[in-house]
Amino acid sequence: MSNENKRRPKEGWRQLNFKTIICLPTPKCAAIFFALLFIFSLVLTCVILSLTYQILEKKSDTIKFNGDFDYSEGKVTITLTKSDIDKIKGPLFIYIETEDYYQNHRIYLKSKSKEQLSDTSTDTLSTDCSPLVKDGELDINFGIYDKNHYIVPCGLMPASFINTTISISVNGETVNIDSDGISWKYDNSDMYKTHEFGYLDIEDKHFKVWMRNSPTSTLRKLYGKIDEKDAKEGIIEFNVELYKNYLEYLSDKRIIITTTTRIGGKNKVLGWAYFVICVVSFSWSVFFAVMSKYHQVPDIKDVFKKFSS
Numbered sequence: 683m684s685n686e687n688k689r690r691p692k693e694g695w696r697q698l699n700f701k702t703i704i705c706l707p708t709p710k711c712a713a714i715f716f717a718l719l720f721i722f723s724l725v726l727t728c729v730i731l732s733l734t735y736q737i738l739e740k741k742s743d744t745i746k747f748n749g750d751f752d753y754s755e756g757k758v759t760i761t762l763t764k765s766d767i768d769k770i771k772g773p774l775f776i777y778i779e780t781e782d783y784y785q786n787h788r789i790y791l792k793s794k795s796k797e798q799l800s801d802t803s804t805d806t807l808s809t810d811c812s813p814l815v816k817d818g819e820l821d822i823n824f825g826i827y828d829k830n831h832y833i834v835p836c837g838l839m840p841a842s843f844i845n846t847t848i849s850i851s852v853n854g855e856t857v858n859i860d861s862d863g864i865s866w867k868y869d870n871s872d873m874y875k876t877h878e879f880g881y882l883d884i885e886d887k888h889f890k891v892w893m894r895n896s897p898t899s900t901l902r903k904l905y906g907k908i909d910e911k912d913a914k915e916g917i918i919e920f921n922v923e924l925y926k927n928y929l930e931y932l933s934d935k936r937i938i939i940t941t942t943t944r945i946g947g948k949n950k951v952l953g954w955a956y957f958v959i960c961v962v963s964f965s966w967s968v969f970f971a972v973m974s975k976y977h978q979v980p981d982i983k984d985v986f987k988k989f990s991s
Contacts, residue, residue, distance in 0.1 A: 709974035716967035723960035730945060730953035737948050738769040739940040741779070742920065751927040758937055760918045767915050770941055773907040776859065777938040778846065778922075780901040785839075789813075791895055794837035799884055799893075801875035811836035822928055824881045834880040838929075843882065843892045845925040848905055848937075853916040861906035865890035902938065 707715075740760050747754040785791070795811050797804035808815055815836050817827035822841065824833055833841075850857045869890040876885045883889065891903050920937050940947060 709970040713967050713970035713974060716963045716970065720960055720963035720967055723956045723963055727953055727956040727960055730949060730956065733943040733945050734948050734950055734953055736769065736943055737941050738766055738774075739938065739948055740766070742937040744934045744936055745922055747922075747924065747932070749924075751930045751932075752925070754924045754927075754932075756922050756935075758920050758922070760920070760937065760939060762913065762915055762918060764915050767913065770910055770913050772910055772941060773860075774910065774913045775907045775940050775942065775947075776848065776850075776905045777902045777940065778848075778905050779936045779938050780903070781934045781936075782899055783896075783901050783933045784899050785895045785901055786897055786899075790838050790842075794835065794839045794893075796873070798877075799835055799840075799874055800872055801877055807832060807836055811838075814838050814841055824928065826881055827879075834877045835882060835884060839893065839895070840882060840889075841928045842931075843889055844927050844932075845882075845886075846888065846905070847923045847925070849921045849923075850908065851919045851921075852912060852914050857908055857912045859906040859908055861887055864888070864904045864906060866894070869894075 740762070742758040742760050745756040745758045747756040749755055793811055793814060795804060795807055798807065798811075804810070814820055814822065815832060816830045817824050817833050818830060827833060848859060850859060865887045874884045874890055874893075876883060888903075888905070896902070918939070922935070922937070924932075
C-alpha cells in the first residue's frame with residue numbers, strides 16, 4: 683500500500699509515495715541473454731554472407747563519352763565467363779554507377795518542389811527550389827521559356843537528371859532491356875505528374891529513380907533488367923547515350939550488372955556487422971558465465987522483503 687502524503691498543494695492534488703522496485707539481473711541471466719544474442723547473430727551472419735557471395739556482380743570500366751552537353755555517346759563492355767553464367771539464377775539487373783556525386787548535399791537535396799512535381803498549386807517555389815527557380819538563373823538556359831519564367835520542374839535535383847538511353851548487344855546480338863517496375867510503387871501514385879510546360883518528362887520511370895537520393899557519394903541507379911536466357915557467355919556491349927546535360931557537369935560513370943537473392947543485392951557490410959555482434963556477444967556470454975560461479979548475488983526474494991518493509 684502506498685502512503686498518502688497529507689500535504690495539499692495549491693492545486694488540490696495529493697502526492698503519493700510508492701516503493702521503488704529495482705531489477706537486479708544475475709550474471710547467469712546475463713550469460714543466457716548474450717548466449718541467445720550470439721546464436722541469433724551467428725545465424726544471420728551465415729545466412730547473409732552465404733547469400734551475398736552467391737551473387738554475381740561485375741563492373742565495367744569508366745565510360746568515355748564523345749560529344750557535348752546536348753548529346754554524348756560512349757561504349758563499354760563486360761565479359762561473362764562460364765562460371766559467371768552458372769551463378770545467374772534469374773534476371774540480370776543493370777545499374778548506372780556515378781562516382782563523386784554528392785546527391786545528399788543539403789542545398790541540393792532540398793532544391794525541388796514536391797507540390798510542383800505532383801502538379802498541385804504552390805506559392806513557395808522561390809524558397810523550395812532555390813537557387814534554380816526561373817529560366818536564366820545559374821547561367822542555365824532551358825530554351826523553352828521566356829526570360830525569368832518559372833521552370834518546370836524547378837530546382838537543382840530535377841535539373842541534374844540526364845536523360846540516358848542504354849542499348850545492349852550480347853556477342854553481337856541485340857538484347858531487349860525491361861525497365862518496367864524499376865520505380866517504387868509509391869512513386870507511381872500521385873507523386874509525379876506530367877506538366878504541360880515541363881522541360882522534362884516527370885512521369886519517366888528513370889526520372890523517378892533519379893529523384894530517390896543516394897546517401898553516399900557513389901550513386902547506383904537501377905536502369906532495367908535483361909532476361910536470364912539472354913545472358914550468355916561472351917561479351918556484353920553497352921551503348922550509352924546522354925541527352926541534355928543542363929548543369930553541364932559529368933562525373934565518371936560505369937555500368938554494373940548483378941543478380942539478386944532472397945535478401946536482395948550484395949550486403950557484405952550487414953553480414954560482417956552481425957559477425958562483430960556475434961563475437962562481442964560470445965565474449966560477454968563467457969564473461970558472465972564465469973562470473974556466475976564466483977559472484978554471490980542476493981536472492982531476489984530477500985530484495986523484495988527489504989524494500990517492502
